[in-house]
Amino acid sequence: MNDNRPIGVFDSGVGGLTVAKEIKRLLPHENIIYFGDTKHLPYGDKSKETITKFTTKITKFLIKENCKAVVVACNTATSNSIEEIRKAAKDTLLIDVISPVAKKVAYELHQKIGVIATKATVNSHAYQKYIRKYNRHLKVIELATPLLVPIIEEGFRNTPVSRHAIESYLSYKKFEDIDTIILGCTHYPLIEKEVNSVFQGRVKVVDSPLIVVNQLIHEMEKNNLLGNTPDPEYHFYLSDYTENFAKLAKQFFGKSIILEQKRL
Amino acid sequence: MNDNRPIGVFDSGVGGLTVAKEIKRLLPHENIIYFGDTKHLPYGDKSKETITKFTTKITKFLIKENCKAVVVACNTATSNSIEEIRKAAKDTLLIDVISPVAKKVAYELHQKIGVIATKATVNSHAYQKYIRKYNRHLKVIELATPLLVPIIEEGFRNTPVSRHAIESYLSYKKFEDIDTIILGCTHYPLIEKEVNSVFQGRVKVVDSPLIVVNQLIHEMEKNNLLGNTPDPEYHFYLSDYTENFAKLAKQFFGKSIILEQKRL
Numbered sequence: 356m357n358d359n360r361p362i363g364v365f366d367s368g369v370g371g372l373t374v375a376k377e378i379k380r381l382l383p384h385e386n387i388i389y390f391g392d393t394k395h396l397p398y399g400d401k402s403k404e405t406i407t408k409f410t411t412k413i414t415k416f417l418i419k420e421n422c423k424a425v426v427v428a429c430n431t432a433t434s435n436s437i438e439e440i441r442k443a444a445k446d447t448l449l450i451d452v453i454s455p456v457a458k459k460v461a462y463e464l465h466q467k468i469g470v471i472a473t474k475a476t477v478n479s480h481a482y483q484k485y486i487r488k489y490n491r492h493l494k495v496i497e498l499a500t501p502l503l504v505p506i507i508e509e510g511f512r513n514t515p516v517s518r519h520a521i522e523s524y525l526s527y528k529k530f531e532d533i534d535t536i537i538l539g540c541t542h543y544p545l546i547e548k549e550v551n552s553v554f555q556g557r558v559k560v561v562d563s564p565l566i567v568v569n570q571l572i573h574e575m576e577k578n579n580l581l582g583n584t585p586d587p588e589y590h591f592y593l594s595d596y597t598e599n600f601a602k603l604a605k606q607f608f609g610k611s612i613i614l615e616q617k618r619l
Numbered sequence: 620m621n622d623n624r625p626i627g628v629f630d631s632g633v634g635g636l637t638v639a640k641e642i643k644r645l646l647p648h649e650n651i652i653y654f655g656d657t658k659h660l661p662y663g664d665k666s667k668e669t670i671t672k673f674t675t676k677i678t679k680f681l682i683k684e685n686c687k688a689v690v691v692a693c694n695t696a697t698s699n700s701i702e703e704i705r706k707a708a709k710d711t712l713l714i715d716v717i718s719p720v721a722k723k724v725a726y727e728l729h730q731k732i733g734v735i736a737t738k739a740t741v742n743s744h745a746y747q748k749y750i751r752k753y754n755r756h757l758k759v760i761e762l763a764t765p766l767l768v769p770i771i772e773e774g775f776r777n778t779p780v781s782r783h784a785i786e787s788y789l790s791y792k793k794f795e796d797i798d799t800i801i802l803g804c805t806h807y808p809l810i811e812k813e814v815n816s817v818f819q820g821r822v823k824v825v826d827s828p829l830i831v832v833n834q835l836i837h838e839m840e841k842n843n844l845l846g847n848t849p850d851p852e853y854h855f856y857l858s859d860y861t862e863n864f865a866k867l868a869k870q871f872f873g874k875s876i877i878l879e880q881k882r883l
Contacts, residue, residue, distance in 0.1 A: 394666065400658075505766055509766045511787075515779065519779040520780045523778065523780065
């Protein structure tokens with residue numbers, strides 16, 4: 356028995372594409388519906404109420420589109436609104452981007468973990484709380500890096516602009532002796548190479564999309580939700596069309612994707 | 620007869636401070652109430668409806684605070700919502716940041732004018748429309764430079780980050796032969812020196828805050844609204860407290876200012 360309903364994925368913008376791309380790689384026979392709330396990005400500076408309003412609306416939309424699972428591919432949404440999103444998702448399988456990563460990291464050998472994320476995620480201290488739930492001896496240092504999402508959304512990756520901003524953030528005094536860093540925003544894997552080049556191999560960068568998608572696969576297997584579509588469809592809804600999104604989505608998913616503007 | 624009621628000024632964040640500072644310089648005996656809607660910045664990526672909702676609320680608040688004049692120190696608000704703001708302001712003197720600049724520029728000797736602004740301002744083509752109203756022979760090239768507001772709000776002025784972003788934007792092909800540039804966002808005078816250093820004196824940068832405040836003075840004189848407070852009060856309301864705002868406000872207005880968080 357196979358379940359060929361789509362997997363729903365959402366984020367404020369292109370960030371969640373790093374998770375969606377990993378889903379495509381590890382689950383190549385699944386249809387995917389992606390919602391990018393580009394009209395309201397960045398989420399990272401918004402209030403909990405506002406984030407909850409948009410993300411529960413998107414979740415309801417994805418369920419109406421018949422999704423068999425929903426991946427909250429946004430750290431800000433997870434850290435601020437996961438309970439409300441869970442309610443909106445009702446019985447549908449829901450995967451978030453923080454708890455699988457926190458659990459995995461907590462059981463590995465680390466001394467001191469750095470987390471870079473949006474203001475809203477850092478203010479919620481979600482990583483600290485989740486990681487300490489599993490291992491209360493770990494040191495977790497969280498740093499808000501609010502310019503990185505605009506830099507990525509506006510297409511300034513791999514330029515002197517991104518390089519200097521990343522260098523400036525990562526020179527944070529309390530990061531001096533970290534051995535591991537979590538990119539606590541789904542946008543940030545897009546600048547993983549640049550982060551790595553600042554640390555020059557000294558610090559391990561956690562592969563969050565891989566961990567999240569492994570968790571998704573595990574839960575889908577358990578619930579008999581795996582599909583076997585030979586030629587899956589990748590459908591992208593955007594609350595506001597942006598060139599940068601279209602470009603990146605095509606780069607990750609090929610040119611035959613469906614891109615559609617959708618009022619939220 | 621003097622009128623010592625305050626002048627109201629508002630913007631999404633620190634940008635309007637460039638106008639408020641000019642008011643303080645040219646009208647040193649006026650009380651000022653400033654509203655910075657830092658919770659909802661940046662306005663530049665938002666829809667017209669959203670911008671209108673926030674800016675009319677702020678205008679009503681300033682009028683309730685007994686302001687004798689309101690300066691819309693935000694290009695995005697002016698270009699998207701000025702009619703609705705005018706209604707909200709009722710009979711109170713209202714000054715916007717685009718029409719005085721467009722009028723002044725239209726009557727001077729220029730061949731080709733560049734405008735850098737937020738996406739929302741560029742999409743409205745407000746500068747093109749206003750300038751051509753006075754002089755339909757002028758060439759006006761508008762360019763959205765959306766990373767500049769986050770760069771300024773996050774404290775990255777005068778760093779390699781701002782320098783590279785500005786260089787990248789200003790290398791826009793259609794800007795090659797402009798003789799004048801309008802900084803079409805009240806944040807941008809904060810990077811005026813950096814813009815100048817890219818053009819190396821080849822292009823005239825329009826001093827928008829000066830033009831706007833001259834218009835304000837002219838209208839205040841006409842309407843007998845000038846004040847003579849010997850020791851004026853500078854009161855700043857913020858919808859969300861940010862370090863960067865506090866720092867810049869103190870730098871411009873001294874340490875005795877009043878800073879207050881205010882729910883919008």
